[in-house]
Amino acid sequence: MKVPEPVLAAMRQTNNLFDSEVIKNRKIEQLDLVYTANARILPPGARMIEGRSHIKTFWQQTISDLGLKSATLSTVDAEATGESVIEIGRADLTVGDGQIVTVKYVVHWKKEGDRWKWHVDIWNLNE
Amino acid sequence: MKVPEPVLAAMRQTNNLFDSEVIKNRKIEQLDLVYTANARILPPGARMIEGRSHIKTFWQQTISDLGLKSATLSTVDAEATGESVIEIGRADLTVGDGQIVTVKYVVHWKKEGDRWKWHVDIWNLNE
Numbered sequence: 023m024k025v026p027e028p029v030l031a032a033m034r035q036t037n038n039l040f041d042s043e044v045i046k047n048r049k050i051e052q053l054d055l056v057y058t059a060n061a062r063i064l065p066p067g068a069r070m071i072e073g074r075s076h077i078k079t080f081w082q083q084t085i086s087d088l089g090l091k092s093a094t095l096s097t098v099d100a101e102a103t104g105e106s107v108i109e110i111g112r113a114d115l116t117v118g119d120g121q122i123v124t125v126k127y128v129v130h131w132k133k134e135g136d137r138w139k140w141h142v143d144i145w146n147l148n149e
Numbered sequence: 150m151k152v153p154e155p156v157l158a159a160m161r162q163t164n165n166l167f168d169s170e171v172i173k174n175r176k177i178e179q180l181d182l183v184y185t186a187n188a189r190i191l192p193p194g195a196r197m198i199e200g201r202s203h204i205k206t207f208w209q210q211t212i213s214d215l216g217l218k219s220a221t222l223s224t225v226d227a228e229a230t231g232e233s234v235i236e237i238g239r240a241d242l243t244v245g246d247g248q249i250v251t252v253k254y255v256v257h258w259k260k261e262g263d264r265w266k267w268h269v270d271i272w273n274l275n276e
Contacts (some may be wrong), residue, residue, distance in 0.1 A: 023183070066274060067273075067276060073164050080214050095153075103231035103232060104150075104233065106231065106233070108235070110269065112190070126271075127271075128271045130228075142235060144271050144272075146193035147193060
């Protein structure tokens, strides 16, 4: 089913906040507004990580290791199903040396409180 | 929401068919029973692939390139939402030299006709 425009707008808000606050301003605590409390991430090259506090540790380390400067997220497709949205997206990551790394991802979105957040987040590289 | 047992059983049937027919017996056409017609896969190291016929080409090539001998799939978590199921899983792939490669994945399941099939399929490696 089509995702209603207000939900798409809320998703864009979350995606932009990840870039502007978490990555650019290094405000790791803002991940409270990005991931659900019981979220799980499945990063390439690591085991699945469960729960927001472990996810914060992951991103703190990863931002620092990669010298991550920005993460521009764009939705390729989004489908509403029940109380969830399944998004296929693309992330353009600017890393330490200015190189841009393109990542594709799937996110299972859920509403937590009044915000749409990432509940399951998996990604990989094109190359 | 919890996935009803008959749906979990149907999912196991699809997952087993991928291993027993597609991988072990190299019956690529059996992917008709595994993926929805408009399915998309997001493999690591490649761009997103759309549609069952392109997905067949991908698997034919990949089975041959890796000398893939078996793919044991197990569900780590599954959640029902609307007409869909979101599954987090683990695949143990036996490749040409007998080595086992462990993959983690997220699949968005949909019912097509009387079968539960993979509609979005993304995976990556732990290492």
